[in-house]
Each structure stands twice: as structure tokens, then as C-alpha cells.
Amino acid sequence: MSIVQRFSKSFFYLALFPAVIVLSAWQGWAWWSWATAPPVPKSSPDEALDVDKTVKILIPPGSTSKQIGSYLESAGLIRSSNAWDLWARWLNTQNKAVFKAGTYQLSPTQSLVEIAEQISKGSVVQLSFTIPEGRNLKQMAAYFESQGFFSAQEFLAATKQIPRDQFPWLPTGLPHLEGFLYPDTYKIASGGITPQKIINIMLKRFEEVALPIYQQNPQQTKMNLLQWVTLASIVEKEAVIPAERPRIAGVFTQRLQKGMRLEADPTVEYGLNIQQTADQPLTFKQVKTPSPYNTYLNRGLPPTPIASPGKASLQATLTPEKTDYLFFVARYDGTHVFSRTLAEHETAVAAIRRQRVQQNQGTNPQPN
Structure with a gap:
């Protein structure tokens, strides 16, 4: 092979190399665009989330970003758990990959990036529960268990712990909190629901609503x-x-x-x-x-x-x-x-x- 031929062949490969890089980059970008796009495209850019298409998904406490990606892919909310993992790694370099536990209302019309932002912000579903007047602790415990909050036994055990450090007005010597968990309708974030959290919310409502009635009445x-x-x-x-x-x-x-x-x-x-x-x-x-x-x-x-x-x-x-x-x-x-x-x-x-x-x-x- 002549020197001219060898030079021509080398020049061909050198010219081809950038094209290969460009092609690979284009394929990678095309895959990324596909992987992060909503599984169900919106019909218009301004379309609101379709309530009928939303999915409630629970992110358990302690879930890794990889596990969250698997949950989302299995629920049909993202196209690729691998893409989720790559995005979570990038967020981690920006100190933003703090995904919060809780129940989320998500839609397959959201992009992977939008879903990641919602979970990192902790924009969980607001749950509500209602305790009518006249309910006792055992009835409350059965209700919370039926709602899937926690077991009745966990709640009853927690009501025997009297948080006088937080609520010093509670009478001394109480065996349990019967009577002091104020009956009302409550709205709470779905993340990290525990018996103690529910109890503190209800004691706070008693403090706000009931206690002033007693303190302001001359017959007290x-x-x-x-x-x-x-x-x-x-x-x-x-x-x-x-x-x-x-x-x-x-x-x-x-x-x-x-x-x-x-x-x-x-x-x-x-x-x-x-x-x-x-x-x-x-x-x-x-x-x-x-x-x-x-x-x-x-x-x-x-x-x-x-x-x-x-x-x-x-x-x-x-x-x-x-x-x-x-x-x-x-x-x-x-x-x-x-x-x-x-x-x-x-x-x-x-x-x-x-x-x-x-x-x-x-x-x-x-x-x-």
C-alpha cells in the first residue's frame, strides 16, 4: 500500500470518529428524552393532571432511590428505572436527592423530572380522619387500624405515654389519655404517620379549643x-x-x-x-x-x-x-x-x- 493510500485510510477513520461520537451522543439523548418523558403524553402543554389517571403510591420510610425507581416503574409512572437512577445520581451531586417517604398522588402524564421534584419536596397526599364526639380510646384504635394508619395495639400503647413535657396542663397521674384527645376532623400529611404524631395533633386541638373554655370560665x-x-x-x-x-x-x-x-x-x-x-x-x-x-x-x-x-x-x-x-x-x-x-x-x-x-x-x- 502506498503512502498516499495509507494516509487516505487514516484520514477516513479520523473523519469518521467525530461522526461516531455525534451519533452516540444523539442516540443517548434520544433515549434520555424517551426515558424521562411522561408514559402517557398530555394532549396539550397546558393540560391539567387528569384525576382519573392519577395513582396513589406509597414510598416507605428508608426506601433507597433505586427502590423508589422500581416502585414508580412498576406502577407505570415512569418509563425507565435506570433513567430514574441516573437522575437521582445527578441530583445527589447537587445535594438535592433527598426523597421523602409518604403517600403521593402521581400521574403518568408527569415527566420523570416532575415526579422526582414532587417526591424530593415531600408533596405528599393530605389524609383526613374524623373522630366523632363520644368516642373512647378503644373505638379510636379500631378506627385508625381500619384506615390503615397503624395497629390498634400500637395506638393504645401510645395513649398510656403521657406527654406532660409537651402538654404540662395534662393532669398528673393519668393512666391514659382518655377524654383529652379532642374529637374533630383532621387533615395531616401522609408521610411518617405514627400514633404519637396523631396523639400530639389531637392534644394540641384540645389545648386550642377545650382548654380556653375551662380557663376562661369563672366556675372553674x-x-x-x-x-x-x-x-x-x-x-x-x-x-x-x-x-x-x-x-x-x-x-x-x-x-x-x-x-x-x-x-x-x-x-x-x-x-x-x-x-x-x-x-x-x-x-x-x-x-x-x-x-x-x-x-x-x-x-x-x-x-x-x-x-x-x-x-x-x-x-x-x-x-x-x-x-x-x-x-x-x-x-x-x-x-x-x-x-x-x-x-x-x-x-x-x-x-x-x-x-x-x-x-x-x-x-x-x-x-x-
């Missing part, structure tokens, strides 16, 4: 905080019709002042962990079963609240109706018959029981 000296919440919890469990709350609170206040037993069915139910119904009321044996919470056997208030009272019951307990009624019995429509004497009360009880029997037999009840 008649009851300490624990007594107030305990009596309010009994009022909450007894009252069905809002208008009757102050009167029921007045009856219980009268009985306490006269040294009478409260004789409140909900306290017996709480102590025995049972719930009576219209067709299965408390039995004589249950009422006579000893328990620190049995106000048929014990004078005064039970040792702790029996449920979480709402604002209306807390207010009614501080400002009860002034009444000479000492007894009441529930009708089967949520209202109560109030009586001044035991004889009147026994007559009312007999009439209501007779009415119930007639209803169960399918006959028309006679008016009282």
Missing part, C-alpha cells in the same frame, strides 16, 4: 380539669338531643352536690367494655358488677373520663342548667323523661318499658 374553681372532662364525657354519652345537654349536666351536678350516686349507664358500659342497645339493656347483674367506673356502686366521678367530649358537652358541664330534676330515663327516640322524685322516675321507667314491649309486639303503644 368548682372542678379541676380532670373532674371537668370526666363529667363532660358522661354528659356526652348520655345526651343525644343537643338541647338536653345543659339539663343532663344539671341533673348530674345536682346529684354530685347532694352526695348521690350518678347512676349513669355509660360508666357501667365503659367499665365492662360492653355497649347496651334498646333490645339488650344493661342487666341487673351487670349493674351490680364491681368496677372503678360503676357509678351505681361508687359515689362521685369515675377515675378518668369515659370518652372524648365535644365542645357543647364541655360547655354544658361548666354552665349546667339550674334544675331540681334528679333523675332521667331515655326514651327510644333520643329524648329523655326527667323526674324530680324517685317515684316519678320509676313511673316513667315503667311506662317506657311498657311502650317498648308494645312496639316489639307490633301493637300501638298507649300514651303515657
